[in-house]
Amino acid sequence: MNKKIQKKYIIVKGRYVNVFAIISSVPVIIFWRGVWGFLDIFLFPQNKLYSVISSITIGFVLMFFLDLWFNHLGESLRLASANLFSVEREIVKKKQKGERLKILPMI
Incomplete structure (x- = not known):
């Protein structure tokens, strides 16, 4: 993207944050309305109670596994950044x- 256009976009977006929030929330609401409609039709359509209970159960199970995955991912990123900064500190010390x-070849 052109730097001039990008700068203008950032200025406009900064001025109209609430408008951008409203505009971007509409597709999200429409998406979830479609998901709920789909589940109403295909997930125990004859029994609303089973449909609601199974939806809640599936949602909690998915949130649990996503939470585990994000915690693992966050820990991995934290360790990787710690290693990167320790290498950077060693380079600075050697330069000082x-x-x-020594530049080692990449494998």
Whole structure:
């Protein structure tokens, strides 16, 4: 994207944050309305109680596994960033001491 257009977009978006929030929330609401309609038709259509209970159960199970996955992902990213910063600190220390850096080939 052109830098001038990108800068103008950021300025407009900053001025009309609430308008962008309303505009972007409409497709989300329409999507979930479609999901609920789909579940009403295909997930125990003859019994509303079973449909609601199974929807809640499936939702909680999915949220549980997503939470586990995001916690694992967050921990992995934290460890990776810690390793990256420790390598960066070593490079800075060696540069300050005037030592020459060894560049290893990528595998």
